[in-house]
Structure formats: C-alpha cells, structure tokens
Amino acid sequence: MRMSHTIDLDIRGQICPSCLLLTLKEVNRHAAAIRGGGTEIVVTTDDRQATATIPSTADRMGFSTEVSRLDGGYRIRIFGTA
Amino acid sequence: MLEQPYLLIVASSLAIGLIAGFVMHRSDFCVTASFRDMFLFRDFFLMRQMLLLIAVSMVLFEGGRLVGIITIHPFPLLGAPTLANVIGGFAFGIGMVLAGGCVCGSLFKFGAGSAASLLAVIGMIAGSAFYAEVHPQWAAFARATVLVEKKVTLAQWLELPPTLLLLPLATALGFWLWREFRAGRMDRPAFAAGHLAPWRAAVILALLGFASYVLVGMPLGITTTYAKLGLAIESLFAPEHVSSLAYASAMPLNYTPPFADRAISGGPGPQLDAIAALQYPLILGIVGGAFYSARRVGEFRLQWRLPPRQWVSALLGGMLLGLAARMAPACNIWHLWGGVPILAMQSLLFVVGLVPGTWVGARLLTRFVVR
Numbered sequence: 001m002r003m004s005h006t007i008d009l010d011i012r013g014q015i016c017p018s019c020l021l022l023t024l025k026e027v028n029r030h031a032a033a034i035r036g037g038g039t040e041i042v043v044t045t046d047d048r049q050a051t052a053t054i055p056s057t058a059d060r061m062g063f064s065t066e067v068s069r070l071d072g073g074y075r076i077r078i079f080g081t082a
Numbered sequence: 083m084l085e086q087p088y089l090l091i092v093a094s095s096l097a098i099g100l101i102a103g104f105v106m107h108r109s110d111f112c113v114t115a116s117f118r119d120m121f122l123f124r125d126f127f128l129m130r131q132m133l134l135l136i137a138v139s140m141v142l143f144e145g146g147r148l149v150g151i152i153t154i155h156p157f158p159l160l161g162a163p164t165l166a167n168v169i170g171g172f173a174f175g176i177g178m179v180l181a182g183g184c185v186c187g188s189l190f191k192f193g194a195g196s197a198a199s200l201l202a203v204i205g206m207i208a209g210s211a212f213y214a215e216v217h218p219q220w221a222a223f224a225r226a227t228v229l230v231e232k233k234v235t236l237a238q239w240l241e242l243p244p245t246l247l248l249l250p251l252a253t254a255l256g257f258w259l260w261r262e263f264r265a266g267r268m269d270r271p272a273f274a275a276g277h278l279a280p281w282r283a284a285v286i287l288a289l290l291g292f293a294s295y296v297l298v299g300m301p302l303g304i305t306t307t308y309a310k311l312g313l314a315i316e317s318l319f320a321p322e323h324v325s326s327l328a329y330a331s332a333m334p335l336n337y338t339p340p341f342a343d344r345a346i347s348g349g350p351g352p353q354l355d356a357i358a359a360l361q362y363p364l365i366l367g368i369v370g371g372a373f374y375s376a377r378r379v380g381e382f383r384l385q386w387r388l389p390p391r392q393w394v395s396a397l398l399g400g401m402l403l404g405l406a407a408r409m410a411p412a413c414n415i416w417h418l419w420g421g422v423p424i425l426a427m428q429s430l431l432f433v434v435g436l437v438p439g440t441w442v443g444a445r446l447l448t449r450f451v452v453r
Contacts, residue, residue, distance in 0.1 A: 013387040015182055015191070015198065016115060017122055018452045048274040048381070049110040056270045057123060067273035072383065074273065 005039040012046045012073055019043075019050035020057060027058065027078060034063060035080045046073035054078075087342030091359045094297040098290045099367015100374075102302070105290075106190040107372040108276055109283035113414055114178045114187050117440040122448070127270060130262055131280040132418065137255040138288035139301075139423035144248045146296060155244075156234045156424055157300040158337040159412070163427035165227035166220065170410025171417075171432035175439020177406050178414065179447055180399025181205065182392070185304050185413040188400070189365060193372025197386035198396040203308075205400020206407070210305065211312025213408035214350070217329035220409055229427070236425040247425060275379040291419050298360060299339045301420030305407040306335075306350050307361035312404075314352035324352065350408075395451040399443075410435075 009026050011019050023043055033039035043054060051074045055065040058078045066077040084092060105111065116128035146152035178184040181202040183191055188206070191199035213220070230239050237244040262268050268281045291301040309329075317324040324330050333349040335356055348356030376382035407413045410432055412421075421429025 013385060015196065015385075015388070015392070016112065017118065017447070018392065020123065021448065021452045046381075046383075046385070048277075049112065049115070051273040052110065052270060052277075053119075053123075053125070055273070056127070057125070069273075069275065072381070 005033070007039065007041045008044070009041055010044045011050075012044055014045070015047055016049045016053070019045055019047050020053045023050075023054050023076075023078075024057065027061070027063070031061075034078065037080045040077055040079040043076040043078065044070065044073060045076065048074075050074070051076065087339045087344075087346060088356075088359045090341055091298050091339060091356070092363050094294065095360055096363035096367045098294050098302070099364040100371040101367075102186070102287060102290050102364075103190050103193055103368035103371025103373075104375045105278060105283045105286050105371075106186065106368070107194055107375040108278035109280045110274070111280055111283045111287065112187045113184050113418065114182070114440075117175065117436065118179050118444050118447075121441045121444040127267070128280065130259070130268055131284045133255060134259055134268070134281055135284040135288050135419060136422050137252055137259060138285055139291050139419060140248055140252045140255070142288060142292040143295060143301075143423050144245060144252075146292060148245065151296050153340055154299045154337065156238075156426055157295065157420065158335055159300070159303070160234045160421060160426050160428055162231055162233060163229045163431050164224045165229070165431075166224035167410055167428045167431035168435040170406050170408075171435025172439035172442075173406035173435075174403055174410055174414060174432070175436040175441075176443040176446065177209075177399050177401075177403030177439075179440055179443025180395045180451070181403050182396055182399065184403070184415065185308075185407065186302075186368060186415050189304075189368040190372035193369040194376040195382050195384045197384060198388050198392060201393060202396040202400035202403075205397045205402075206305075206404035207308045207312040207315070209401035209404025209406075210309035210350075210408050211316055211404075212401070213309060213405050214313060214324075214327045214329035217327070217332075217408075229431075234426055234428070236427055236430070239427065244424070251425075275381065276375070287419065291423075295420075296340065299337060300360075301416065302364065303412060303416045303420070304361055304365060305404070305413045305416070306348075306357050307365060308404055309350040309408055310352060310357060310361075313350065317352050391451050391453070395447070 054076050058065045063078050064081050068075050116132045119125040147155050188199040188202045233239040295301050330351040333347045336347040338345045346356040417429035417432040
C-alpha cells in the first residue's frame with residue numbers, strides 16, 4: 001500500500017555505513033510527517049547489511065518497517081504507526 | 083607437487099578460508115562495523131557477536147591446550163608487548179573505518195563484487211609494502227618501548243597457569259552472553275536472502291580459528307602476505323631495491339607445525355615460503371567463499387558506482403590500514419580472534435589503540451566522506 005506522500009530514496013551502490021547514515025538523515029528530516037501517518041520513506045538498496053541495520057534502527061526510533069526483495073536488491077518501507 | 087608439511091597447511095587454509103568467506107558473506111559479519119557502529123549509532127549488536135566469538139575461542143583454545151591437541155602455546159609470531167602495538171592499533175582503527183572494512187571484511191565484500199573493497203585491498207597491499215621502507219626505524223622504536231621483556235601472554239607475565247585467568251574470564255563472559263541471549267539482544271530480524279544469524283557465524287568462525295590452530299599451529303592471519311604480495315610486485319620493477327630492504331629478508335616465522343617432522347620458516351619477502359603457504363590460500367578461500375555465496379543467492383554483481391569521496395576514502399583507508407597492520411604488527415583478525423582469547427599482551431594493547439582509532443575514523447567518515 002502506498003501512502004499519500006512517498007519519499008523515494010534510491011541508495012543502490014552505497015555501502016555500509018552510508019546506507020544507514022543517508023537513510024537516517026532523510027528519516028530525521030521528515031520524522032514528524034512520518035509519525036503523522038501520511039508520509040512514508042521507501043529505500044531501495046543492494047546492500048545486504050542495510051536490510052538488517054535500517055529496520056532495527058527505525059524500529060528503535062518508533063517507526064514501522066517492511067522489507068521486500070527486488071530484482072538485484074531490497075526495498076525497505078519506513079512508515080508511522082499512527 | 084606439494085610436500086608435507088606444506089600440503090596440509092595449504093589444504094587446511096584454503097578450506098578454512100572458503101568456509102569463512104561463505105559464512106561472513108551470509109551473516110554480513112563485519113568487524114569494522116562492530117567497532118564503528120558503537121560510535122556512529124550507539125549500536126552494540128555486532129560487538130556482542132564479537133565478544134561471543136572471543137569467548138568461544140577462549141574456551142576452545144584453552145580446552146585444546148589442556149587436552150593436548152593444541153601444542154604450540156602461545157602461537158608463533160607473537161612477541162613482547164610494546165607501545166608499537168597501541169599506536170599500530172590506533173592507526174588500524176582509523177584505516178579500517180575509512181576503508182569500509184578490515185582485512186577480512188574487504189576480502190569477502192570484494193568476493194561479492196564490491197570494486198571499492200578491491201581498491202581498499204590494493205591500498206592495503208601498497209601500505210604494507212611501504213612499511214618495508216620505514217621498518218628499521220619502526221622496529222627500533224618497538225624494541226625501545228617494550229613494556230615487559232620476553233613475556234607474551236598475561237599469564238606468563240603474572241607467572242600464573244593460563245587457566246587460572248581464562249576460566250573466570252570465560253565464565254563471566256559466558257554468563258553475560260547467556261543473559262544477552264535470554265533478553266533477545268543477540269538476534270535481530272533479518273531479511274537478506276540466505277541470511278545466517280551473526281551469532282551462529284561467530285560460533286562457526288571461532289571453530290574455524292580453532293581448526294586452524296590445531297591443524298597449522300596458529301589462528302587466522304593474513305596481513306604479512308599483503309606485504310609479501312606488495313614486495314613481489316615491487317620486485318618486478320625494482321628488484322635491487324627490494325632485495326636491499328632489511329624487511330624483505332626478515333624471517334620472523336620459524337616453527338615446527340603440528341603433524342610435521344621438520345621446522346619451516348617464512349617472512350614478508352616476495353619468496354614462496356611458510357607464510358605464503360599459510361596465508362595465500364586463506365585469502366583466496368575467503369574471496370572464493372564469498373563469491374560462491376553471493377552467486378548462490380543471485381546477488382553477485384560488480385558494484386563500482388560509488389560517490390568519488392568513497393573511492394578516495396577506500397584507497398587512503400586501505401593504505402593506512404596496510405601500513406598500520408605492519409606497525410602493530412598484524413591485523414584485527416589475528417589479534418581479536420587469536421591473541422585476545424589467549425590474553426596475548428600485544429593483542430590486548432592493539433585493542434587499546436583500536437577503540438579510539440575507530441572513534442577518530444568514524445568522526446572523519448561523517449565529516450568528510452559520507453555527505
């Protein structure tokens with residue numbers, strides 16, 4: 001399900017820790033909107049480690065996440081639970 | 083044909099490398115991240131796995147020694163603790179964060195197709211070869227700053243049986259890890275294809291280190307061969323210069339391996355010797371194991387699209403790491419997975435330098451590299 005406002009963050013080619021650093025930057029910038037429930041961030045990555053570090057960090061910050069496999073990579077949805 | 087004892091050494095190192103490369107790729111077992119992420123994200127998840135690896139190795143190495151299947155204690159190439167260990171560890175910490183992976187991490191990431199990791203490895207080889215130019219001065223400094231003469235492990239220094247120190251330490255670590263397991267902090271959700279939980283990887287890697295210690299007489303080591311390869315390449319262009327370097331003719335390894343009836347020796351010079359037999363197959367194995375793992379899950383691809391700053395960081399970090407690994411001497415795998423579990427003082431001092439080095443590396447990374 002796509003939300004009313006989706007921010008796409010394509011970080012394919014980036015390796016750890018840039019994946020998490022760049023995602024955190026984007027999450028922090030839109031934290032209030034994501035928490036409000038109308039905005040989500042969709043990260044596209046081909047770094048295996050990011051599929052563990054991004055969800056666990058987002059969870060600790062109180063967001064929800066969903067990971068799915070793409071051809072040659074992964075998609076991580078970060079959204080609010082409100 | 084390879085003769086004994088070389089056949090066993092080459093076959094064991096290759097097999098251990100292949101399994102290690104596969105396991106590290108599947109679990110994303112990154113030593114650099116385990117230190118770096120404590121500072122960058124206050125994330126201690128991978129550090130817990132590292133402590134598990136150390137605790138399991140501690141029990142295996144000491145148990146092996148007590149039952150007599152580990153006969154060489156402490157293992158070869160370890161020496162008396164000096165200030166050089168701390169400074170080497172500090173520079174190593176900065177280098178590994180900037181390179182994006184340590185010696186092992188860069189090899190398995192390169193095996194999975196990362197061109198930046200290959201560049202980091204090339205940097206490490208160059209940095210290791212450069213060390214040969216400053217070796218006489220650095221070796222003199224290391225000798226002048228020896229802290230405890232002729233003692234390798236903490237137990238030797240305190241003149242105690244090793245078990246007396248290791249048993250309480252391993253028990254305390256084991257109790258703490260058991261609590262971490264119970265609290266669910268040793269595992270986290272993972273979504274990567276064919277993912278192996280890092281705690282399982284830690285146990286397998288500790289078993290591989292133990293297998294290496296039993297079969298070839300020492301745990302996993304890699305970096306002397308980076309100097310060897312660097313000097314071999316350099317000798318193609320400047321053979322006289324290389325043969326004039328004191329470092330190239332040094333033979334620090336001289337031991338009788340288990341299951342062997344004669345002593346073998348080796349050093350960082352370009353020749354094929356005991357160091358080459360131990361470490362070249364391990365390096366090839368790690369790259370090959372990771373390559374096979376990535377292919378199996380359909381994730382092998384050449385990744386070379388990276389921001390220019392990250393290319394520069396990988397190369398410079400690799401060079402610093404290579405140089406530091408010779409200054410220390412040896413890399414984080416050797417010290418963390420080999421020396422720390424037997425409480426080798428060199429290795430403990432290496433970690434004392436490594437932690438602040440990682441902090442500095444993390445600061446440099448967020449300030450200049452990832453923007």
